[in-house]
Amino acid sequence: MLTLATKSPEPKGINRVLFDHYKYHDDKGLYNLHSTCYGSRYNPQSFKVELSDNKLVLKNRDNIECYWPLSMLLEDVLTSKSDKTLLVFAETSGERKTINEKFHFIEAYLLSNLNKEKFKDAIEQDMLKVDIRIGVYRSGRNAGRYHDHGTGFRINKKHFLQLFDNYERVL
Numbered sequence: 001m002l003t004l005a006t007k008s009p010e011p012k013g014i015n016r017v018l019f020d021h022y023k024y025h026d027d028k029g030l031y032n033l034h035s036t037c038y039g040s041r042y043n044p045q046s047f048k049v050e051l052s053d054n055k056l057v058l059k060n061r062d063n064i065e066c067y068w069p070l071s072m073l074l075e076d077v078l079t080s081k082s083d084k085t086l087l088v089f090a091e092t093s094g095e096r097k098t099i100n101e102k103f104h105f106i107e108a109y110l111l112s113n114l115n116k117e118k119f120k121d122a123i124e125q126d127m128l129k130v131d132i133r134i135g136v137y138r139s140g141r142n143a144g145r146y147h148d149h150g151t152g153f154r155i156n157k158k159h160f161l162q163l164f165d166n167y168e169r170v171l
Contacts, residue, residue, distance in 0.1 A: 001129075002157050005078055006150035009058060009066045015148050019134045021062055030136050030144070037130040039123040049130050051120055058130070074116050078153070085111045087160060088171070108171035111164040118163050127159040 008015055022045055023031040037047045037058065046061040056073060058066040089107040094100040122128035133149035161167050 001154040002160055004128075004153045004155060005073075006152050007068060007073060008148065008151055009068050011065065014064070014066045015132070015134055015151070016146065017064055018058075018060070018066060018132065019146065019148075021064065022060075023134075026135075028138075030138065032136070033132055033134040035132045037132065038126045039128075040126050047132070049123060051123060056123065056130075070116075073153075074114075074119065078119065079114055085164075086170075087111055087157075089157075105171060107169070109161065109167045110170050111161065111167045113165035114163055115165050118165075122155065122159065122163060127162070128153060128155045130154075 019031075019033045022035075023033050026032045033045075035043060035045045035047055037043055037049045039049050039051075042048045042059070048059040050057050050059055051070070054070045055067040056070060060066065087109045088105055090103040090105045093102045093104075119128065131152040131154055133152060135147055135149065137143050137145050137147050155163070
């Protein structure tokens with residue numbers, strides 16, 4: 001999955017409210033709220049994202065108001081971060097995330113003009129997902145304290161090209 005952007009929902013501080021209502025213990029006994037949300041169905045935490053009134057709304061069983069204004073999400077976040085992107089595919093060898101990992105670049109695309117309608121369609125068709133990533137610090141002086149890792153807007157690399165009006169293979 002590729003992360004297009006991370007952005008906390010509105011109103012300010014709502015992620016803490018969601019965490020307090022929906023947190024659970026992980027296998028180490030620490031609180032977490034990690035939840036992938038889809039546009040077509042509710043997930044096991046009873047979350048679903050839905051486009052409504054120029055907002056991307058997080059539906060939930062307790063009807064807690066939580067949303068991302070589309071103007072902010074599309075213009076301020078996605079267009080500024082992803083409107084022109086170089087997407088590169090590589091074959092790898094060696095041990096991952098070490099100095100011995102090697103990359104052989106095999107394909108590259110220059111992408112531009114993120115299409116807002118295609119973005120909306122991707123949400124409704126579950127190509128684009130919203131990942132809530134809230135937990136607690138696991139170590140250090142803040143161990144056990146609340147930590148919002150950022151709500152991620154993520155898409156599978158095979159669907160990424162479909163969000164743009166223009167793409168040109170450069171490798």
